[in-house]
Each structure stands twice: as C-alpha cells, then as structure tokens.
Amino acid sequence: MQFQTGTFLTSVIDEKPTLSSAYDTPMHAYDEAFTEDRQPRPHWESIMSHMESLTNEEMLDRQRRAQRILREDGATYNLSSDPLTPSVWSLDLIPNIIQTEEWLTIEQGLAQRSTLFDLLLKDLYGSQELLKNGIIPSEIIFSHPGFLRQCHGVTVPGAHQLLLHAVDLVRDPSGQFQAIGDRTQAPNGAGYALENRAVVSRVIPNSFRDSQVRRLAGFFLSFKSMLSSLASQWTDTPRIVVLSPGALSSTYFEQAYLANYLGFSLVQGSDLTVRNGAVWMKSLNGLARVDVILRRVDDAYCDQAELRADSFLGVPGLLEVVRAGNVVLANPLGSGILEAPALIKFLPAISEFLMGEQLTIPSVATWWCGDHDDFHYVLANIQSLIIKPAIRRHDSSSAYGHTLTEKQKLSLIEKIKKHPHFYVAQSYVPGPCPPFG
Template identity: 65%
Template sequence: MPKTASPAPTPAIEPVSFDHCIAPSKAYDEAFDASHGLRPHWQSLLDKLTKLGVQGMRDRQAHAQRILRDDGATYNLKSDPLSPNVWALDIIPNVIPEAEWYVLEAGLKQRANLLDLLFKDLYGPQNLIKDGVIPAQIVYSHPGFLRPCHGMELPGVKNLVLHAADVVKDQNGNYLVVGDRTQTPAGAGYALENRTVVSRVMPDLFRDSNVRRIIGFFHTLRRSLSEMMSHNTDNPRIVVLTPGAYSSNYFEHAYLANFLGFPLVQGGDLTVRNGKVWMKSLHGLSQVDVILRRVDDSFCDQAELRADSMLGVPGLLEVARAGNVLIANPLGAGILEAPALMSFLPQICEYLLQEPLRIPSVGSWWCGDQDNLAYVANNLHELIIKPIARSALQKSVYGHTLNEQERTALLATIQENPGNYVAQAYTPGPHLPTWQKGKLTCRPSLLRTFTVADGNDYSVMPGGLSRIATSEQEHIVSILSGSSSKDTWVKTSQAEPYRPLLEEQHEDEAQQTNLPSRVIENLFWFGRYAERAETCLRLMRTLFKQLNGFDPLPIESKRILLHAVSHQTGVLPGFTSDEAELLDAPEETLAALVTDGDLIGSIKSNLHAMLACGEQVKEMLSADTRVILNELRDHIHEVDRAYVNGLPAIPEESLDSLVTSLLALSGLNNESMLRGLDWVFQEIGRRTERALQTTTLLQSTLTQALPSMPQQQVLESVLLSVEALISFRRRYRTRTRVAFGLDLLMIDRTNPRSLIYQVEQLRKYLDALPKPERQQLGLALEQRLIIKSLNDLQLADLEELAQADETTGERKQLTELLTSITEQLEQFTTIISDRYFDHTAGPQQLIKSKWKVQV
C-alpha cells in the first residue's frame, strides 16, 4: 500500500501573557486584586482572549482599525483630507460588573438632576448666590455664564438634556467625578461606533458575555428631543448643528445625525426670520424646532454673544428666548463645567436636593477662598492647577512635575489673581488591561459616561466611552493626550434583545428629505473635481505611453500633447510657452503636475479638493463610497512614493490605480445612489465638467492642422485618453481622419463621453430641479443655454469643422464652435450656482474686539 503523507503539524498558538499587566501601587487595578488574582468579572473575558493567542489578537486589532477607517471614523486634529486621523480603538473592553454599575448609575442620575436644578437657579432666582452657598465671583467671572440667557424660560421639565461626566476610581475603588461636560457633551457617537466595531471583530465573545445594550440611550434621546417641543408641533423638525468638517469631532456629528435621522447643518445653513429659525434648502425655507448643537455657547449667536464667530446663527438667542426653538443643551450651560463649582457641589446638593452627593467629585479647592489658597500653597506638589475656565491657551499644571523654582513661580502667579485658579487632587486613573504593541499590558484609564433627559428623570447609557493611555508615562488621561479608546461593557445577568432605532418612530408618512444648499454645492463640486482629476489622469497616462513608446514621438505631436496637458490642468503658461528646454526635458514639470498638491490644477490638487468636498458631506456618503475614497488615499500616497525622485521608469502604470478608483467611485454613484437631488447635482457637476474637459481637449489638440503622421498620432492619443480608440478602429478601420474623430467625440449619442451625450444628460437633469416660485415667461436662461449648445452640436458639419485654413493651418470653425460651447457651459454653471447654492457672506462685525480697548 502506498504511504500516505502525515498531516502537517498545527502551528502552536503563542499564548497571551499577563506579565506586563500589573498596576502601580497608588492606582486602582480594575482586573487584578491585591494578590494579583483576576477579579471575577474579568476572568471569563481574559480566559477567552488568551485562547485567541497573540496572532489572533493582532488580527482582530488590525481588523478593528480597518473597519474604523472604512467607516470614516476620525478624530481630526490636523484637518488633512489625504491623511485623516483614524479613531483609535483597543479591542479589549472595559468591563463593569452589574452591581457596581447600579451604584454608579444612581449617582449619575442624581448628578444630572442636580446640575439641571443648578442651571435653573443660576439663570433664574439665583438663590444659591443670595444665600451664600456659592460665591458670586465664580459665577459672574466665568465666561460660561451668559447674561443674555438670564431669565430665559425653556420648555420641558428638564432644561439640561444631555450630561457627560468623566469618572475615575480612587485607590480604594470608589468612583470620583473629575469633570462635567454640559455645553456640547461629546463622545456618545464614538461609544456607539466602538460597540459596533468590537461586536463585529469578536462576535462570539460579545454574544456570550451578556452585555447591556446601549441603543436605548439613543431611543431616549430621540424621543426626548421630540417631546420637548410637542406643545408647538406634533412632528418637530430636529437638526444637528456642527461647526463643520474642520471640527475634530466632525465624524461623530455626522454619525449621530445619520443614526438618529436628523439633518446635519452648519450655521450658514440656518437663518432667523420672523422670530423663528429656518433651514435654507433647495425647496425653500423649512422651520427648525429643535437644534441638537455641537457648537460651544459663545459661538452660537453673533448678534448677542461672540461677534467674530463664523459658526453660529445671528438672532438664535432671541428665538430661543421666545420659545420658538429648543436648543439642546441650552445656551449658557457652559457655566456648569466650571471646576470651581466642584468644591461647592456637596453644599449645593444639600441645598437643592436635601440629600448628600452620592458620587463625590475629585478634591477641589477654589483659590479665591483664603483657606483654600493656604492649603494649595502648602500642598502644591500634590495638586493639579487649572484655570477657572477651559482654554486652549491655559493648560493644567501638574505640581508633582515641577521643581522648587517652578512651583514658587506658579504660586506667585496664582496669588496675583487667586480667583482665576482652581486646584484639584491628583488621582491616577484606574489601570485596565490593554492590547498595545503586540502584548497585553496595563495603562491608566478614564470613563466618560452619558446621561439623557427622560421625562421627569434621567437615563444613563449602560456603558460609555473609556479612554486609555498609550504611554507608560501618562497617568492622567484626556481626549487630547493621544490616548486610545475602549468599548465599555456593563455585565448583566441575562441577555437583552436587540432593539432597532426605527422601532420607536411612529410617523405614518415618510418625511421629505430637505438638504441644505451647502450640501448640494459640495456634491456638485465633488462630481466636478472627480471628473477633472480623471480626465487629467487619462491624458497624462496617454502622454507617458507616447513618450515611452518604441519610436520617438515626432516633435509636432510631442508639442501638441504637452500643450494639451498644460491647457487641461490649467497650469499656464507651462508647456505653451514653447521653451525649448522645457519641451526637450519635460520630466520635472510633468512630475509636478502629478504630485505637487500646492500647484493648483495638478492631479493631486484636484484629488485633494475632491476629498475635501467629500469630508464636508461625510454624512451623505455610503459605506462603499468611503471604502473607495480610502483606497484612493492609499493610491495617492503610493504615487507620491513612486515619484519621490522624479518620474519613475514606467510612470503611466503608477497612475492606473488612481483611474480605477475614480471609475469605481463613478460606477458606485451611478448604480447605488437614490435618484434624489443629491445625485442629480453630483451628476450635473460631472456632466458639465466632462463636457468642459472634452471641449478643452479637442481645442488644444485638434484645432491646429498637422502633417499626416503627427495628426494621426495626436488623434489616436485623444481617442486613447477617452477610452474610444478601439471603438474608433472598429468603426472606421484604418481611415484616421479628424472628421471621423469629431463624429465619435462630439455628436455620437452612443458614446457616453461625447459632447452631445453630456449636453443631453444636462437637459434631462434640468427637468428634475426645483422650479422657482415665480413662474417666468418662456424657458429659463440655463435651459436656453443647454438647448443652444445641443443645437450647435446637432447642426455642426463635421467635414467643414475638419477643414483647416490654408494660410494659418487652424481649423477656425472648430475653434469657434468649441469656444462657443465652452462659454455657454461656463455661463450655465454660473447660473446653477447663483440659483441653487448659498453664497451669502458670513456675518460682519460692526464693532471689532480690539476697538473696545481703544474706547
């Protein structure tokens, strides 16, 4: 009998080691007890993670980061569309036992109720100040206290809709609140994204762990926002107000807007008229009833708050005072974040709730009090010094990191104006297991919890956003410290059923989608830049093929093609200057036209502009579109590397992946997008740009007659760049005539890249656009321009167009026709822009802040 080969041995799984997972002596260890044994609620989780092995953990961590990148999950601090900061996630969750969570949950509910009552008092009767519970100075000197909001009556039982608290544990495992977030509590969207990703990369582990669902928090948020304006309307229009794509948290704003089904708007998308807030859209003005804001207090209204803001809505505060719009959280809530209030919170709780504070705040001392100042002076080496208000210019100072001379200087600064400073106890974050650099280690953490108004009380998200340090030197974790994030699992005794968000929506009719004109404008330009980049890429790729062909390119053909590249990119004079040196050695200039992002009109600059438009409308892009855009970013970086020393050996091949990605993007939009106005305007942008690029290409290559062989090479190059050369050869065999080329490129309705095809598509899309309220006589100007362009093409005599002047060698009729069509298309885009896009200038300051000093 023949011998059978023995099966190959299964490679041994490298086990996960716990050697580096022991917390320092002064920090609480979440996973291990004092004898270094695993705590019960961590036992099963870490046992299962151990079985995955080192490689299994690496694979899942890499998978998680790929999902985050494909989802467009970013935390951007540099606002670079080519290299956005992908949100960092550690796949090992933070686990909280059920009994421990109930204690924390009760304390967070109490804290939210307390802050709500505190807000009502500070902007109402101010009994806390009158009765001496809190010093007036810490309120009136704080920039978060907005005097224009005093006396404002807000609808709903609860004024404070959302509250986030940053909590840690002391050395004994007791929870402490180190900060409150009440202006624009960020992080709930990231917590939801973390949960989605972790449940995908470790589905079995998540399913078997009996984790409480967090979807109910978003049900409650949606319901609460709707009910708070139920006295005005049965179906309130709710929007999410964002500072824009350059905000570091823009992903979360877009993610929440999509998840909740609310339009995402910027300040310029809203306007105040007749005492109400309206959203500007293609269909006119739509009243807004509720604004879930992600813009800080002082930037929300240029008329009454900060005049130099470009993010708000002038007159918004007046509408809120009249009760015609609900803002969540209300303007003025920033005062509740004042760290100085923490030292008085136990007394405030006894005064307002007649009960002790369940979760204490971290030890806090306001330096405006003489006894507190004396304590700070004697214990500066153990404290953290903070300004009374958060500021990018004033950072927290850690006393234990200073030498004697630095502490003396700091104390002198505090004593100059003690009321402006608060000291807090230094409490290292509790240490959690984390997967970093291929091993299991232990790092300090911070938990941000989220609470939402729910009728007469508050509901707490069963979980939250855990942050964990990535460096051994970090002991205090913050959002800006370069930390990573974790999903937060609250264990439960029994599994919870899944509840989709749509379950609680009771509308019987579908709501009309009203898009801000800003969104439409960005989609329009997204389409234009994509088409512009693709045309330039195709022409550049064709030029490289011709320059690197077997036979040298005749000087006439080379000159015309180089001219065409300059005209197509718009980087002039470029090769059109006919400098002998430039024409003989074009490599350096061609490389710059590909990779120089600072050169307006280059391929990279067009791709950069397209990606920037995509970032502005991130909430409108599908998951597959985001994947393609990420691939495009990768290909751009690959091209940069290939061109680092100038043109590579085979430059055209390096551009193939860029062209393929742009084609995939175009195909996806054509096959997957609903035929709404967003798709229509993107297509108008694409078709207009393709028509303009085609006229430019024909005008720069075929309007000048050449000898037979160069003319054939130029015509074939043009056909090759628009993927029409094979079709041309099949149709006309070996008869390479300019008239035949014009037939295929200008008036062939079966060619999706011909001029007439673009114009006919534009005529069709015009019928889908909203009509003006006032019916004008006859056809609109944009319709007349398109019809005229269509007639010009249909009436064109191709043989006459191909005839060249015997003296100049120029095809004058072709030049005149292409020039006319170009002018008509450019006028068409101007009219579309003026009619449908919002170009109102931002609010102008009547008084500049620097004038106040002079006055």
C-alpha cells in the first residue's frame, strides 16, 4: 500500500520573497518557520541563511529559471479544460521543510490511516459489518453514487485492496496536523511532487544538497514493484498501462510524466478492448494483453457496459474482466465511496471497531447534517464552518461560512433544511503561515 501527501505553493514571480521576522505574528494560524518569539525554527536556519545570501536579482533569476524549466517540461495544471491555453504549474522555490523526527510521526500516522481505509473498503464491499452494527448510517453509503453494487465481492490480489491513498493535511494553530480529506479513487499529486523536486534540485542545488532531503525515488520504485506483483499469479512480465481521460484532464501532464518515469504505456479507453475474457491494448503490431491498469479515470466512467453508458473514457466490459481476475485495477473500482466527506465524522468509531485504536493524525471536526444534533449545530454555527456536499463530485464546491453575505447564508440554510443528509460541515482551520511573503 502506498500513500502520499503534499503541499502545493505558488509565488509571485517578479517579487523577491522576504525573510521575515518583519511580518506580524499570525493570528489563529501556525507559522512554519518562526517561533512565537520570532526566532527561526532550527530546521529552517540553513535555507534561510542561503536565501538571505542572494541578492534580489539572483533570487528573481532563480524563480524565472524555475518557471522556464516547468514551461519547457510542459508542466501544466489545466483547470479550464482547454488544451490550447494550459496554465504552467507554479512552483515556490522556498520549500515547506519538515524535520525528520516530525516526518516519521506523520509517516506512521498516514500508514495507519491508509490501513484503516483499506479495511473500510474491504468491509463495505464484503461483510458490511460496519453497516450491520450501525457504526456508519446506511444512507451515507447506499445513497452515494460512488458505492458500486456491481463491485461487491470483487477483490484485488494480495493483502491490500486500497493500493494508493492520498491525504490532504493542514496544521491547526498549535502545529498539530489534521486530515481534512482523502483521495482514493484516482489520487494524483505524486508526479507533480517529483517534478517539483527535479526543478528545485536544479535551481538551488546547494541548498537542496545541504538539506539532506529525503529522496522520492524509493516511493516510486516500491510503487512500481507493488503494481508488478499484482499480476504475478499469471505472468512474470506484466504489461502495466496508465488509463488517462485524455488531454482535457486537468492533470494530464502528471499522467504522461508518471507513465514515462515508470516505463508504462499511457492509454485512453479507445486504445483498449475486451476480448476473450481479457483486456488488450491496440498497437501497430496487433493486440497486446494488459495485466494491470493504473487508472486516472473516475469509477463511473470506466465501463460503459455496466456503469455509465454515456462515457467516452472507459472500456466496455472492463468490470467483467476484473471480476474474472484477468486484469487488476489500481485503485479498484468502487473506491470512490471512501472520499465521501460524511465518513470523516465516523472515522473514530470506525477505527475503534476495525482496529481497536484511534488515529494518531486526527481528522478535522466534522458534522453530518443527516444527524439530528449535528443538523441543529450546523445551522446555529454556520458562520464559522465550511459547508460541503456529503457526496464529493468533481464540480462540487465548498461554502466558507465566514465569507457569506446574510442573503447567501439564508439561501444555504434553506438548501440544508430541504436535504440535510446531502450536507457536511467542517471546522475552519486556517492554513499555516508561510515564512516568506
């Protein structure tokens, strides 16, 4: 099982970051680089010393060079879904530094969370003990389009069902990390992290080398080995492909980048076909059998025969081949249910039931409006909460209570009253204060 986490920071290219005890002490937010008495944290001293030694022009030159490398590499994050006007990935040269001791604690907490989500996935598509014992309200699962009844009883070879898990983390004002969301359907971000590292190591090589940065290569080697092992029951030389939605995907650069880095073929649904109970890749040399599919296509769009008939992204008959055990998907179909924000409220009880322990990285405080007490709490405190759809979709958005006008607030309350079980609220945790402004 693999897990990943990351922070994506952007900066203004034509302004030099200022080191800064000069800015005011942040209110209700954690300062990554400075202590409360405005002294640099020990693990930040080296990078600060290096950055202070650079002139304005030297720093700006490095920032422009970083953007030039990203542009030449084709590193984009296309929110507009327009391949003709992609946005070049923005990279802040000042890294977010986490010292080794703290990272080891985070790593252990992430591994524990991934283990829990793996057990949760097995239960929901297996014995469903959590539902039978009332640990999770059944309407959260059965009313969610991400719960695919067609996948009940379908398993992945090996010990784990959840093969890749990404976690969104934020620090609270005390510095404690909290999990605010999970990505289990088609997690992305690892490729951007790798590109970030490559650029930073070229633009500020001395700082990168002197900081003894923990390398990422081990993660990708382990990940590739894990994917290869999934088909070990029938082949020693598995063919692994990356299934992409295509160039209109906002993360298409990463899909192509990872496929090239890992040595996998990048394909779209039209490049694959189901024949004789297996999945085959079309090529100039004929058909070649596919053993493992690392997918970047959401669950519902992967099979037009059994899921969404209007999809242009999937492979008709794919689910039947998965059931027969003749191809492996990473992550398995149906894992999108684990992204439901409503599940976060019940994670402490789920963890106690499945593992007999509590998570070392807590989740952000969450209220599900389908619960009577939570419903009234949310309505009474809406101005200080973040309101989210209980069902996470690519086009869904969150409402920050403290930014709403009175009219918007009343409108949102009416929507919640009409369909309370469709809404979740979370406490607002301001992001950490960066060391440079």
